[in-house]
Amino acid sequence: MFTSEVIASLNDLETDIYNYIVTHEKEVTYMRIRELADETHVSTATILRFCKKVGCEGFSEFKTTLKIDLAGRNQTVKSGDHAVFEFFERTLSSDQQALIDSAIHLLTAADSVLFLGIGSSGILAEYGARYFSSLGKFSMYIKDFSYPIHNRLQKNSVSIVLSVSGENSFSIKHINKLKREGSKIISITNHKHSTIAKMSDVNIAYYMTEEYYEDTNITTQVPVIYILETLARTLNQHEQA
Known part of the structure; x- marks a missing residue:
């Protein structure tokens, strides 16, 4: 989701949102859009533009994608x-x-x-x-x-x-x-x-x-x-x- 190309395309406000999300990933998956906007000191419109920039149609899709990504990264390593x-x-x-x-x-x-x-x-x-x-x-x-x-x-x-x-x-x-x-x-x-x-x-x-x-x-x-x-x-x- 956060590819190097996407990160490079973010403006200053969007970079602040990105930095907050990657350090509070689990919490963000349970937030409402207004709560994330308050935490990052931006408008909900800015959050929606950020979601579209990372390939999601809206905040709900963004949270679902983030949950799937988290689940994939937290898989336990099987015994070989x-x-x-x-x-x-x-x-x-x-x-x-x-x-x-x-x-x-x-x-x-x-x-x-x-x-x-x-x-x-x-x-x-x-x-x-x-x-x-x-x-x-x-x-x-x-x-x-x-x-x-x-x-x-x-x-x-x-x-x-x-x-x-x-x-x-x-x-x-x-x-x-x-x-x-x-x-x-x-x-x-x-x-x-x-x-x-x-x-x-x-x-x-x-x-x-x-x-x-x-x-x-x-x-x-x-x-x-x-x-x-x-x-x-x-x-x-x-x-x-």
Whole structure:
């Protein structure tokens, strides 16, 4: 409701109304229009103009929209235990091992491993690079997508791309560049029908129900850690054999 564009369009009086509402949200949902006007020292006409500016026809619709928004933001976070247990059950009884073997075949032949991801996937990509390097496979996490990478490193490399949705535009752009330079692509995504999955030489999907809290994706990343550590340990065993 209060997008950056809407907030930027507010005049001084409307900004005062906005500031009052965001610090008294619950109380406002029970107010009459006259009460809000008195609290913000403006006329009821100004309140109505404010409501229309944020996309509501009137004060009643504004209060209803605010209640729905509050309810969505105050949802309790569900336990992820059941979903994680389901993932491990699927892993133990599925053909995911064949995908792991295909990824190991690419990684064994590579001189270096590049990790890509942003947001929470970026944090795990950094962890993955450190974990692989700790087990003897030179790896780098590309945090700055404008960071120059020598062509020699890309030509005989494998890029491991992490993305829950598999639709991140920054990662897609850099996958294109890496593929042109000869890097093989292994992606770890939530499902195999995403753009990044389709662009990859090997895709390992973990199929977890996506969860959001206050518009932030909070889907558990336990499967990603498991897959990364499995890849690193299996690769180490192959290279030590």
